[in-house]
Amino acid sequence: MSHQKLKVATIGGGSSYTPELVEGFIKRYEEFPLTELWLVDIEEGREKLEIVGNLAKRMIANADLPINVHLTLDRKAALKDADFVTTQFRVGQLGARAKDERIPLKYGVLGQETNGPGGLFKGLRTIPVILDICKEMEEFCPNAWLINFANPAGMVTEAVLRYSNIDKVIGLCNVPIGMEMGIAKLLDVDYSRIRIDFAGLNHMVYGLDIYLDGFSVKKEVIEKLSDPQNSSFVKNIDGMGWVPEFIQALDAITCPYHMYYYKSKEMVDQAITSAENEGTRAEVVQQLENDLFKLYKDEDLNIKPPQLEERGGAYYSDAAVRLITSIYTDKRDIQPVNTMNRGAIASIPDESAVEVSCVITKNGPMPLTVGDIPVAAQGLVQQIKSFERISAEAAVTGDYNKAILALTINPLTPSDSIAKQIVDEMMEAHKDYLPQFFEQKVR
Incomplete structure (x- = not known):
């Protein structure tokens, strides 16, 4: 990578998260002297791109850094000679997410952005677009790193690798x-x-050990987590306590998304109640986004507003810049990322995507070999991995039967007949974003 020019292309540049990304580049400028940031979006996102792009320019001017911000709807121009490409887009925007969340609830199945039917359909819409971007990268920036935050991140990484x-x-x-x-x-x-x-998969990751100043404190943390008040860490998932006996016997730290699998009934009931009362998460986020964009329009605003941290994805952009900086400087620090397994986790194929702690080098992430995850977690992880693989295959081939298979094997779906009903209704609802299924007329 040349030191003269350092270019990052961000696809989905009109995202409400972009100011956090920009803040990350400002904070780490000494280590990662970015010269060009290209924010690219599609026609429907033009207005947001202008608003966020202008805020980005004000933030950089305020920090007095020589970073040029380019706003464009031309993806190829953005990709040309980029050193890093970040993807943070949502095909069908929040309207599509609201359907992912609402439709399954009619069938008593969890409606959620990245798990169950919502995760399947977000994958079916997102994967073809990501693969198009990959083709363009081969042509316009063959040496660039692709850093993807678009959900479902594990399934998307799996699809890119395969x-x-x-x-x-x-x-x-x-x-x-x-x-x-x-x-x-x-x-x-x-x-x-x-x-x-x-170690594990995206939104299905376990903490196998916890260190404070390099010493294991797992026992103490599990004790504290056995207290029902301490269960959930992520803003957009309401904490419900674990049964103490369960968490002690598991002897690993769960992630908040495990709630959907280990507390399926409570989470579905809660989702139904929330959807009826305050709306689905997408509808709540839509309001948050509207408020954020009003703030972003303020020409006196030249920093990331603290309100952005109310979004469930807070901190991910900062993690992205930390990752990019570590690759660029060959820092060799340890960060959890989604990458090819390469033997890190024994019970998952070497060529599959896993989420695992890695040493970050100029050649990318080197996964730390964990051997295996606890027996109690293996089955669920295997099941979700097979769901991701069949979903990715359905997304690429447009095979309707495979979409039904994928949803049926997902542990959140009670039966094949319910899977088929949900797939049919969601295919129709998302028709505009699923050309691969409708052009072939597989039915």
């Missing part, structure tokens, strides 16, 4: 960081002193 020629891909999620921050809070210590050995 169906594209891009091997420099890393999936990123804010859940592990949220877990580390949550545990720091639990122990009342500074976040920088905590490190967790992570």
Whole structure:
């Protein structure tokens, strides 16, 4: 990578998270002297791109840094000669997410952005777009790293590893960081002193050990987590306490998304109640976004507003810049990312995507070998991995039967007939964003 020019292209540049990304680049400028930030979006996102892009320019001017911000709807121009490409888009925007959350609830199945039917359909809409971006990267920036935050991040990383020629891909999620921050809070210590050995899949990751200043404190943390008040660390999932006997016997730290699997009934009931009362999460987020964009329009605003942290994805952009900086400087620090397994977790195929603690080098993430995850967690992880693989295959081939198979094997779906009904209704609802299924007329 040349030191003269350092270019980052952000696809989905009109996202409400972009100011956090910009703040990350400003904070780490000494280590990562960015020269060009290209924010690219689609026609429907033009207005948001202008608002966020202008805020980004004000933030950089306020920090007095020589970073040029370019706003464009031309993806190829943004990708040309980029050193890093970040993807943070949502196909169909929040309207599509609201359908993902609402439709399954009619069938008594969890409606959620990345788990169950919502995760399947978000994957079916997102994967073809990501694979198109990969093709363009081969042509316009063959040496760039692809850093993906678009959900479902694990399934998307799996698809890129299996169906594209891009091997420099890393999936990123804010859940592990949220877990580390949550545990720091639990122990009342500074976040920088905590490190967790992570292993599993995206939104299905376990903390196998926890260190405070390099010494294991897992026993103490599990004791504290056995207190029902301390269960959830991530803003958009309401904490419900674990049964103490369960969490002690598991002997690992769960992530907030485990609630959907280990407390399925309560979480579905809660989702139904919330959807009826305050609306689905997408509808709540829509309001948050509207408020944020009003703030972003203020020409006197030249920093990231604190209100952004109300979003469930808070901190992920900062994690992205930390990751990019560590690759660029060959820092060799340890960070949890989604990458090819390469033997790190024994019971998952070597070529599959896993979420695991890695040493971050200029050649990318080197997964720390964990051997295996606890027996109690293996079955669920295997089941979700097979769901991700079949979903990715359905997304790429447009095979309707495979979409039904994927949803049926997901542990949140009670039966094949319910899976078929949900798939049919959601296919119709998302028709505009699923050309691969409708052009072939597989039915």
